[in-house]
Amino acid sequence: MWKFSQACFVGLGYIGLPTAAVVARNGLRVVGVDTNRRIVDTINRGAIHIIEPNLEDVVVEVVSSGMLRAVSTPEESDVYLVVVPTPFTGDLKPDISFVESATESIVSLLKPGDLYILESTSPVGTTEKMADLIFKMRPELKGKIYIAYCPERVLPGNVLHELVHNDRIIGGIDAASTEKARDFYQGFVLGALHSTNSRTAEMCKLTENSSRDVQIAFANELSMICDRAGIDVWELIALANKHPRVKILNPGCGVGGHCIAVDPYFLTAAFPQEAQIIGEARRINNYKTLWCVEKIRNTIVQYRLDKGRAPTVALMGLAFKPNIDDLRESPALKIATMMIKDSETEFLVSEPNIASHPSFAITQPQEACERADIIVFLVGHEKFRGLSIGNDKIQLDFCGITR
Numbered sequence: 001m002w003k004f005s006q007a008c009f010v011g012l013g014y015i016g017l018p019t020a021a022v023v024a025r026n027g028l029r030v031v032g033v034d035t036n037r038r039i040v041d042t043i044n045r046g047a048i049h050i051i052e053p054n055l056e057d058v059v060v061e062v063v064s065s066g067m068l069r070a071v072s073t074p075e076e077s078d079v080y081l082v083v084v085p086t087p088f089t090g091d092l093k094p095d096i097s098f099v100e101s102a103t104e105s106i107v108s109l110l111k112p113g114d115l116y117i118l119e120s121t122s123p124v125g126t127t128e129k130m131a132d133l134i135f136k137m138r139p140e141l142k143g144k145i146y147i148a149y150c151p152e153r154v155l156p157g158n159v160l161h162e163l164v165h166n167d168r169i170i171g172g173i174d175a176a177s178t179e180k181a182r183d184f185y186q187g188f189v190l191g192a193l194h195s196t197n198s199r200t201a202e203m204c205k206l207t208e209n210s211s212r213d214v215q216i217a218f219a220n221e222l223s224m225i226c227d228r229a230g231i232d233v234w235e236l237i238a239l240a241n242k243h244p245r246v247k248i249l250n251p252g253c254g255v256g257g258h259c260i261a262v263d264p265y266f267l268t269a270a271f272p273q274e275a276q277i278i279g280e281a282r283r284i285n286n287y288k289t290l291w292c293v294e295k296i297r298n299t300i301v302q303y304r305l306d307k308g309r310a311p312t313v314a315l316m317g318l319a320f321k322p323n324i325d326d327l328r329e330s331p332a333l334k335i336a337t338m339m340i341k342d343s344e345t346e347f348l349v350s351e352p353n354i355a356s357h358p359s360f361a362i363t364q365p366q367e368a369c370e371r372a373d374i375i376v377f378l379v380g381h382e383k384f385r386g387l388s389i390g391n392d393k394i395q396l397d398f399c400g401i402t403r
Helices: 016-025 037-044 055-064 097-107 126-137 159-165 175-185 198-229 233-240 263-270 276-307 331-339 365-371
Strands: 006-010 029-033 068-071 079-082 115-118 146-149 168-172 193-197 312-316 346-350 374-377 394-397
Touching (some): 016 029, 016 055, 016 068, 016 159, 037 055, 037 068, 079 097, 115 126, 126 146, 146 175, 168 198, 175 193, 198 233, 198 276, 263 276, 276 394, 312 331, 312 365
Parallel strands (some): 006 029, 006 079, 079 115, 115 146
């Protein structure tokens, strides 16, 4: 039984919309806020603007029942969730301006007893900064509202399941805020709720993603070593993982997304002397993208020498991981953007999860494979499996899709 009458979600992106939909499906009325009018209109039609399995069915259900509405400006509620991006600046420092703007947009609506939850991945201390911002604008609310940091930990492609079944970290700025936030998440989370303070919760989110980045860096570094040594890295990893205490991840063409590729910078910016391994992992994963570019360029040069003409090259995949449409911080997108500058080579870009892209035309996967001389697999989309590829084609597989 909900102890709240309405939730206001500020941000309806890859996390905000699924969470709002799940909360609404579990019986709490939700108003979702997005500054993009197209997104608001799309959701209110019962459609979605992102690719996430089964999400559209849930959105259709909760919009048609009146449990979820999308709007352009926040409305008075008794729990407010900020779920907006936290990018980094050109000098690799976190930018919390979106979080600040989202918080400022709801301050005038807050009343005693309300709950404010920050879900956006944030540098340590951000929740306390938002508390200070709120109380500076509304000093009469100090000690009368609840403020907490509660990060998600979900995998794109399985978000609806993981929002409900994964454990959740609940970190309030005080014990009362932690308990109030627990009341909210108990309304839809079946996983365990782990109580802590806001700073530890913030650090936990950054730790989880930085740990993954370090593990991927090992795999990516290993792939480059194996290439130099003439060893099949995929076979090597499969064999090494037979060890009962070894679990090596699969390499790729870098690391993307808004979490693993971004969160480590929050730690290297705040703790530059201490975050040595974390910083080096970021450099390795960024370098792997450039390494892939160089491998493609060398293959093109060799083709020109062998055939006496420039090849047609298919770049397969733009998303930051398989089977989604999210291009944020995608190494595949960076590779495509860098390669397309080679005016002497014809490039065919194939991304089955998007209809168009502002920088280049999108080619259907099978057509790309038929027209290309060199086929470069950047992302392991399931739709790339089973493609008919002639024996005369040169293939570069950076994601293991052909294994």
